[in-house]
Amino acid sequence: MTQQLLPCVEINPSTAPDACVIWLHGLGDSGHGFAPIVPELKLPDSMAVKFLFPHASERPITINGGMRMRAWYDIKSLDFESRADLEGVKESAEQVEQLIKAQIESGIKAERIVLAGFSQGGVIALHLAPRFSQKLAGVMALSTYMCEPALLSSEALDVNRETPIMMAHGEQDEVVPVFMGNAAFKTLNECGFKATWQTYTMQHNVCMQELNDISAWLQKLLN
Structure with missing residues (x-):
């Protein structure tokens, strides 16, 4: 392992895990932010799913006056085309990739691993x-968007083209406008990926109906 793994909040099932959900938080949050939703999902014990909620590193954020906070990448502008800093995205994606590979080395098969993210985490x-x-x-890509969508067609590999991608967004989201999420959804489908799209009457957050839908989706996927 060439670098230290990201620190995580880890929630284990009562028996040895045979599946894993790696859930990436949004800007200024930490792995603790989404950890409380695990019991809300009400997954049956028989599924034996481990949840990992990694903490992003702290970095200065340009649009917040250079204030340091946990973030997967810098945000230099709120423009649709240039909101996500590509170099930061690549760096964090590499860190998350190492985390996935560590789960595979621990005995959980890649095809039993779900990668989830909210907002900045969804970008990764x-x-x-x-x-x-x-x-x-x-x-699972929640209330999020895509970094440099024009790169996807030339950089995408075929191995995950059939992998289900659940996209969900709040209709009243003022942080990441719903059109940005929908644009990412369209880009994925244009490039041959199997994405679905669902909106909810909410802002830049999650709601109970969305959690119920996530639970059903995970149970269908991992049972």
Whole structure:
């Protein structure tokens, strides 16, 4: 292992895990932010799913006056085309890839691993999964968008083209406008990926109906 793995909040099932969900938080949050949703998903014990909620490194954020906070990449501008800093995205995607590979080395098969992300975390998930060299169980991209969508067609690998990608967004999202999420959804499908799209009456957050839908999706995927 060439670098230290990202620190994580880890929630283990009561029996030895045979599946894993790696869930990436949004800007300024940490792995602790989404960890409380695990019991809300009400997954049956028989599924034996481990959840990992990694912490992004701290870095200065340009649009926040250079304030340091946990972030997967810098945001230099709110422009649709240049919101995500590609170099930062690549760096974080590499760190998450190492985390996935560590789970595979621990005995969990790649096709039993779900990569999930909210907002900035979703950007990393949508960047990494189409370029990852092993087939994953699924991808969950919540209230998010895509970094440099024009690169996808030339950089994507075939191995995850059939992998289910669940995309969900709030109709009243003022942080990441819904059109940005929908644009990412369209780009994925144009490039031959199997993405689905769902909107909810909410802002830049998650709601109970969305959690219920996530639970059903995970149960279908991993049972």
